[in-house]
Structure formats: C-alpha cells, structure tokens
Amino acid sequence: MASATPLPKPQARVLDGLRRIGSSIDWKLVAAPILVMLILTMLVVPLPTFLLDVFFTFNISVSLVILLVTLYLKRPLDFAAFPTVILLTTLLRLSLNVAAARVILLHGQGGTAAAGQVIESFGEFVIGGNYAVGIIIFAILVVINFVVITKGAGRIAEVSARFTLDAMPGKQMAIDADLNAGLIDQEEARKRRAEIAQEADFFGAMDGASKFVRGDAIAAILILFIDLLGGLVIGVLMHGLSVGEAAQTYTLLSIGDALVAQIPSLMVSIAAGIVISNVSTGQDVGGQLVSQLFGHKHVLAIGAGILGLVALVPGMPHLSFLLAAAVLGGLVWLRQRQEQRLAAEAAVAPPPPVAAEAEEVSWEQIEPVDPLSLDVGYRLIALVDRNQGGELLARIRGVRKKFAQEMGFLVSPVHIRDNLELRPGGYRLSVKGVEVGSGEVFPELLMAINPGGVSAPLSGQATTEPAFGLPAVWIAPSQRDQATAAGYTVVDASTVIATHLHQVLQTHAAELLGREEVEALLAHLATRSPKLVEDLVPKLLTADRLRKVLQNLLAEGVPIRDMRTIAEVLAEHAPQAQDADELTARVRLALGPFIVQMLSGPNKELAAAVLDPQLEQILLNTLRADPHNAVLEPGLAQRLLQKATELMQTMEAQGMTAVVLTGAPLRTFLARMLSRAAPRLRVLSYAEVPDQKQVRIVATLGA
Known part of the structure; x- marks a missing residue:
C-alpha cells in the first residue's frame, strides 16, 4: 500500500494552527454569535443553491429537535432558553425566505430546480407539482398555525405571565414565613427566590416571544404573494416567458419555498404551545398523557x-x-391483569393490635402545667414517632433553634402528648395551660396555601391556614406539582403545625420568659462580662424587675439578643429610675438603630406614619391628666383602633412594615393601646430613629 504523500511544510503549519485554534475555542460561547452573523449574512449576500439546501435542511432539523425537546420537558423552566430560541429560529426562517426569494427572482426562469433541490422537492413531491393544490395546502397550514396554535399559545402565555407576576408577592411572603419558621435556611430561601424571579422572567418572555411566532406566520403569507407577483412580472417582462409558463414555474418555486419555511414554523409553534400549556406534574408530556388519559x-x-x-x-x-x-x-x-398482579404481590396487612386495658387513674398521671405544650389527636401520633418516619420532632427542634437565634433566649422544650378529647387529626397549642392556638391536619394529605394571585382553583377540601389565616385547600400528594405550578405554597402536615408553633412563640414570647430563662441569660452573659452581671443583679436591679423590662421588649417584638447593651443601659440608669416602663424606654433608645434596621432592612430610609397633630395633642392631655391610669373616651378609642388596623393593612399591602412615629412621652401608652387591634403595627419614638436613617412619611394616623 502506497504511503500518503506528506503535506508541504507551509500547509502543514497552517492546518496545525487551525487545529490548535479549533481545540482552544469554547464553541458554546461562539455558537450564538456565529448563528446571528450567519442570519444577517443571508439577508444581504446571495447564496448558492447548495448552501440553500443545507440551511433549509438545518432549519427543519433544528425545528424537529425543538419539538422533541418540549415533549420531554417536566416543567417549562427546564427549557428557560426557549423564548430566545423562538427569536433565533424565526430570524433564521425569515433570512432563508429572503435568500430563497432572491434566488427565485434572479434564476427562476431556469426551471423548478433553480432554487435548489429542497424547494423543488417540496414543490413537486409534497404538492404533486400542482400549484393550485400547493396554494390550498399552504393556506391550510397557515390557518392551522396562525389561527389555532399561535393564537391559543399567545393567549395562554399572556395569562400565565399576568398570573405569575400577581402571585410573586404571595410566594415571597411564603418563603419568608418558611425561613422565619426555621423550615429552610438562607441558601434554600435564596434559591427559591431566584426560581420565582426566573419563572416570572420566563413567562414574561414567552408572552413576547409568542408575537414573534404570530409575526412569522403573517410574514410567510406576505412573502409568498410577493414572490408570486414578482416572479410573474419578471418572468413575463424580463425573460419573455408566457403567462402560463411563468405562473407554473414561479408558483411552484414560491409554494415550495413557503412550505419549506412553514413546516418548521408550524413545528416551533406546536412546541411553544406545548411548553406554555404544560402543567408541572413531575412527568413529561408523554407520561402525563398516558397516565391521565388511559389511567x-x-x-x-x-x-x-x-x-x-x-x-x-x-x-x-x-x-x-x-x-x-x-x-x-x-x-x-x-390494566385489570396489572392490578391483580400487584394485589397478589402485596403483603397481607397484620391484624390490628389488641388495645390494652385502660389503667386506673392515679396521682402519677396528673402532670404539672407545662410552659409550652402540644396536644395531638391519635391520627397525628405517627408524626412524632421516629420509627414511623415522623418529622414533627425535628421540625419543632428547628423552630426552637430559629426562635432562639431571633429573639435571644431559649424557650422550654415543647411537651407533646396525645389527647383523646381532640379530633383524630386535631392539635392544640397551650402556653402555661391556656390554649393559644388549635387546628386540624391530615397526615396523608398536603395543604396548598393560596398566597394570592393563583392561576387556577384546586379540587380538594377547603380550609384556612391556622398560623396566618390564609385560604388553603387539602389536596392529595399527586396534586403537588399541579398546585405548585398554579402558584400555591404546598406544605405537609408537620410543616403546618411547626409554622403555627413558630407564630405562637413569636406572639407569646413575653409570657414564655420566666425566672429560669432570665437566670440562664444572666449566666450566659456572665461567661463574657462577669463584672457587669455582678454589678447589675442584685445590687442595682432585682431579677424580677430585669425580667419585667425584658418582657416589655419582647411584648413589642424587640429581640433581647444584645444582652450586653441591655445590661449596660440598665446599670447606668437603674440608680435614678426603678420604674420598669421608664427603664424599657431607656433600653429602647440604646437599641434604636437595631430596632429601626430590623423594621426597614438595608434601606436608607424608614417608611412610617405619623400621628395627626390634633390627635397627638388629645393623647398628651389625657396622659398628663392621669399618667398611670390614662383612659381615652370610648368612641375616640374605638375610632383610633379602627384607623390603626386600616393603616397596618394598607402599609403591609404596599410591601412596607407598619410603623408609626410619635413623641417619646406617648410611645409606650400608644403602643399598648394599639397592640391588640393592630399587633403588627410598631410604634417608635422619634428619638429611637438614628440620625443617619432618613424618614419618609407615607401616611397620617388620625381618629
């Protein structure tokens, strides 16, 4: 066998250099620019028929791949680049139409092979060489694409984009609630927020991309008639063809070109309709059709x-x-054979255990009152049994840890016990023996919470989320993906109870801070500042008075994490003031920057409401008349509480924390008056706002 002739050294060096360049290029980075430049080139540079055939085949292949990809999507976000793909494929088809029109009008007099084999094949084979049939087939395809698929997909995209944007605030609040309850960490919350933003961007982009598909269908009609009329004029006037010959040749070429472009357009339109209409259920389109249509x-x-x-x-x-x-x-x-086989393979369930004989009531069964307790019905026992896969104990530990990190002290362990007096799926939360919350859950179902702006209702048992009072529906586990796609927040029974527990801890933090917790706080502070603790308690302040100050802070939602600052302020002012409310006000002044940051976040300004001057003067006069037992006129008090509730709801609806600014003498009195009617309305004094924080007045509270 003859050996291959070696290349000359200059050619070998050139090829070697090209190979090195090709191996060093990241084609993922240059693929899109190359495609865009190729599209722009086809718009202005004449192409030979061979390249037209190659690019038409490439267009059909890409459209087929896009359609197949959409059939195997499990959720729309798995193809997040689809709006951009629609734009690029639309531009590719239009540039091919322009390039083919140029060839048809320049060389169409040479016969049906003048524009390449692909156009000729579609003109001869698909429509049988009959241009009348070709026009009818093309018209049918345009009607299917333009009137049916494109219009329906565009409408779904528009509605999906609107509902997705409307549901974003509710979803963000649900993520914040899970984060505050300790159910997720910061990384998971960040991931979910990014996914929500990506979902909104995707459906918004798909709403716009559907206009590309619609415009592509209109452009195909216009290009066809331009090719037909232009071909007839050029063929008859410039090349001397008869009207019949020009009509036969240019019509077959124009129809072939239109069909070559319209078929990929139809495939991309179908793909867009599938992506937009797909409901996330964890299965691809084929799996959904088989399981739901023939199930x-x-x-x-x-x-x-x-x-x-x-x-x-x-x-x-x-x-x-x-x-x-x-x-x-x-x-x-x-299906019958399959069910019989599964039933035969299933293990026979063991008989239920014989219930033990009830024991006599004794003094040992009388338990002391627990600071924090959770009673559950008998159907919820599995949730607290590790052997049965119960997750409630782990969730409760996470809630206690999260609460301790937020508020600065560790609450007593939650005493969990079964209670036959409750409904089978019921539970009851108690603080020092007093019921503070209750609800009913179903371990075999999931709760779909409506945060607002969901896109579709769900079939199931309507209920109310117990912690925040949001409307919800109990659904089967198989409906999870459907509910998530519709904008619901889906949680299991353990999460419902844990979230309710966290809300109870936040609301009753002051009651849960007892002597033991204060002693634990002082012991923990003594490990870092022993001299400060030694000088403060009991020399300057009794432990009970310290507990009262801390309870005042917790009652208004102020964490006591910074115990060193609290102790230093109390040590400084305790010799001059022994009143717990006055000491609380001094501590709040020192914690002012932290309190304001907690309410406004990283924003440079604090959005707040102020008191109406007339109301402020009335309150000051009332307080001066009787500083210890100040009471407002009942009608005025009722109107004030109603206006405060409306103000809280309005500011929260606008995405702001409800804050009211007032003078220092009125702050404590006003905060206690409004605490029951508007529990999330925070009352600050002007002195508590740091100098570097700007205040933006957004409303006035008057009665």
Missing part, C-alpha cells in the same frame, strides 16, 4: 362498549369501530 379503566371500558354499539348500527364502518373497541377493551384487560 381510568372504567372510562376505557365504557368507551369500548359505546364504540361496539356504534359498530352494530347499519351503514356504519363496522371494521373501524370494532377495531377501536377491541383496542380499548385490550387496554382494560391489561
């Missing part, structure tokens, strides 16, 4: 019976209907 054997059996009866009607195509009935009947038989 009910009773429906298949009824359908087979109806088709069989239709086949017996005289004059009907008996063979076709009997064949369809046989297919459906075969599917029913296969």
Whole structure:
C-alpha cells in the first residue's frame, strides 16, 4: 500500500494552527454569535443553491429537535432558553425566505430546480407539482398555525405571565414565613427566590416571544404573494416567458419555498404551545398523557362498549369501530391483569393490635402545667414517632433553634402528648395551660396555601391556614406539582403545625420568659462580662424587675439578643429610675438603630406614619391628666383602633412594615393601646430613629 504523500511544510503549519485554534475555542460561547452573523449574512449576500439546501435542511432539523425537546420537558423552566430560541429560529426562517426569494427572482426562469433541490422537492413531491393544490395546502397550514396554535399559545402565555407576576408577592411572603419558621435556611430561601424571579422572567418572555411566532406566520403569507407577483412580472417582462409558463414555474418555486419555511414554523409553534400549556406534574408530556388519559379503566371500558354499539348500527364502518373497541377493551384487560398482579404481590396487612386495658387513674398521671405544650389527636401520633418516619420532632427542634437565634433566649422544650378529647387529626397549642392556638391536619394529605394571585382553583377540601389565616385547600400528594405550578405554597402536615408553633412563640414570647430563662441569660452573659452581671443583679436591679423590662421588649417584638447593651443601659440608669416602663424606654433608645434596621432592612430610609397633630395633642392631655391610669373616651378609642388596623393593612399591602412615629412621652401608652387591634403595627419614638436613617412619611394616623 502506497504511503500518503506528506503535506508541504507551509500547509502543514497552517492546518496545525487551525487545529490548535479549533481545540482552544469554547464553541458554546461562539455558537450564538456565529448563528446571528450567519442570519444577517443571508439577508444581504446571495447564496448558492447548495448552501440553500443545507440551511433549509438545518432549519427543519433544528425545528424537529425543538419539538422533541418540549415533549420531554417536566416543567417549562427546564427549557428557560426557549423564548430566545423562538427569536433565533424565526430570524433564521425569515433570512432563508429572503435568500430563497432572491434566488427565485434572479434564476427562476431556469426551471423548478433553480432554487435548489429542497424547494423543488417540496414543490413537486409534497404538492404533486400542482400549484393550485400547493396554494390550498399552504393556506391550510397557515390557518392551522396562525389561527389555532399561535393564537391559543399567545393567549395562554399572556395569562400565565399576568398570573405569575400577581402571585410573586404571595410566594415571597411564603418563603419568608418558611425561613422565619426555621423550615429552610438562607441558601434554600435564596434559591427559591431566584426560581420565582426566573419563572416570572420566563413567562414574561414567552408572552413576547409568542408575537414573534404570530409575526412569522403573517410574514410567510406576505412573502409568498410577493414572490408570486414578482416572479410573474419578471418572468413575463424580463425573460419573455408566457403567462402560463411563468405562473407554473414561479408558483411552484414560491409554494415550495413557503412550505419549506412553514413546516418548521408550524413545528416551533406546536412546541411553544406545548411548553406554555404544560402543567408541572413531575412527568413529561408523554407520561402525563398516558397516565391521565388511559389511567381510568372504567372510562376505557365504557368507551369500548359505546364504540361496539356504534359498530352494530347499519351503514356504519363496522371494521373501524370494532377495531377501536377491541383496542380499548385490550387496554382494560391489561390494566385489570396489572392490578391483580400487584394485589397478589402485596403483603397481607397484620391484624390490628389488641388495645390494652385502660389503667386506673392515679396521682402519677396528673402532670404539672407545662410552659409550652402540644396536644395531638391519635391520627397525628405517627408524626412524632421516629420509627414511623415522623418529622414533627425535628421540625419543632428547628423552630426552637430559629426562635432562639431571633429573639435571644431559649424557650422550654415543647411537651407533646396525645389527647383523646381532640379530633383524630386535631392539635392544640397551650402556653402555661391556656390554649393559644388549635387546628386540624391530615397526615396523608398536603395543604396548598393560596398566597394570592393563583392561576387556577384546586379540587380538594377547603380550609384556612391556622398560623396566618390564609385560604388553603387539602389536596392529595399527586396534586403537588399541579398546585405548585398554579402558584400555591404546598406544605405537609408537620410543616403546618411547626409554622403555627413558630407564630405562637413569636406572639407569646413575653409570657414564655420566666425566672429560669432570665437566670440562664444572666449566666450566659456572665461567661463574657462577669463584672457587669455582678454589678447589675442584685445590687442595682432585682431579677424580677430585669425580667419585667425584658418582657416589655419582647411584648413589642424587640429581640433581647444584645444582652450586653441591655445590661449596660440598665446599670447606668437603674440608680435614678426603678420604674420598669421608664427603664424599657431607656433600653429602647440604646437599641434604636437595631430596632429601626430590623423594621426597614438595608434601606436608607424608614417608611412610617405619623400621628395627626390634633390627635397627638388629645393623647398628651389625657396622659398628663392621669399618667398611670390614662383612659381615652370610648368612641375616640374605638375610632383610633379602627384607623390603626386600616393603616397596618394598607402599609403591609404596599410591601412596607407598619410603623408609626410619635413623641417619646406617648410611645409606650400608644403602643399598648394599639397592640391588640393592630399587633403588627410598631410604634417608635422619634428619638429611637438614628440620625443617619432618613424618614419618609407615607401616611397620617388620625381618629
């Protein structure tokens, strides 16, 4: 065998250099720019027929791949680049139309092969060489694409984009609630927020991308008629063809070009409709169709019976209907065999254990009152049993840890016990023996919470989320993906109870801070500042008075994490003031920057409301008349509480923390008055706002 002739050294060096360049290029980075430059080139540079065939084939191949990809998507965000793909494929088709139109008008007089084999094949094979048939087929394809698929997909995209944007605030609040409850960490919350933003961007982009598909269909019609009229004029006037010859040649070429572009356009339109109309269920489109369309054997059996009866009607195509009935009947038989096999393989359930005889009541069964307790019905026992996969204990530990990190002290362990007096799925939360919250959950179901702006209702048992009072629905686990796609926040029974527990801890933090907790706080502070603790308690301040000051802070939602600052302020002012409210006000002044940051976040300004001057003067006069037992006139007090509730709801609806600024003498009195009617309305004094924080007045509170 003859050996290969070696390349000359200059050529070898050039090829070697090209290989090195090709191996060093990241083609993922340059693929999009190359495609865009190629599209722009086809708009202005004439292409030979060979390249036209290559690019038309490439266009059809890409459209087919896009359609197949959408059939295997489990959720729309898995193809987040789809709006950009629609734009690029639309530009590719239009540039090919321009390039083909240039070739047809320049060389169409040479016959049907003038624009390449692909256009000729579609003109001859697909429409049988008959331009009248070609025009009709093209018109049908345009109607299907433009009127049916594109219009429907565009409408779904528009509605999805609107509902997704409307549901964003509710979803963000649900993420914040899970984060505050300790159910997720900061990383998971950041991931979920990014996914929500990506979802909104995707559906917004798809709403715009649907206009590209619609415009592409219109452009195909216009380009066809331009090619037809231009070809007739050029063929007859410039090349001397007869009207019949020019019509035959240019019509076949124009129809072939239109069909070559319209078929990929139709595939991309179908792909867009599939992506937009796909509901996330954890399955691809094929899996959803098979499981949901052919998953009910009773429906298949009824359908087979109806088709069989239709086949017996005289004059009907008996063979076709009997064949369809046989297919459906075969599917029913296969489903029946499968269910029988699964039933035979299933293990026989053991008999229920015999209930032990009830014991006599004794003094040992009388338990002391627990600071914090959770009573559960007998159906919820599995949630607190590790052997049965119960997650509630781990969730409660996470809630206690999260609460300790937020508020600065560790609450007593939650005493969990079963209670036969409750409903089977009921639970009850108690603080020092007093019921502070209750609800009912279903361990085998999931709760879909409506944060606002969901896109579709769910079938299930309507209920109310117990912690925050949001509307919710109990759904089957198989509906999880459907509910998530519709904008619901889906949680299990353990999460519902843990979230309710966290809300109770936040609301009753002051009651849960007892002597033991204060002693633990002082012991923990003594490990870092022993001299400060030694000088403060009991020399300057009793432990009970310190507990009262800390309870005042917790009652208004102020964490006591910075115990060193609190102790230093109390040590400084305790010799001059022994009143707990006055000491609390001094501590709040020192914690002012932290309190304001907690309410406004990293923003440079604090959005707040102020008191109406007339109301402020009335309150000051009332307080001066009787500083210790100040009472407002009942009608005025009722109007003030109503206005405060409305103000709190309005500011929260606008995404702001409800804050009211007032003078220092009124702050404590006003905060206690409004605490029950508007528990989330924070009352600050002007002195508590640091100098570097700007205040933006957004409303006025008056009565």
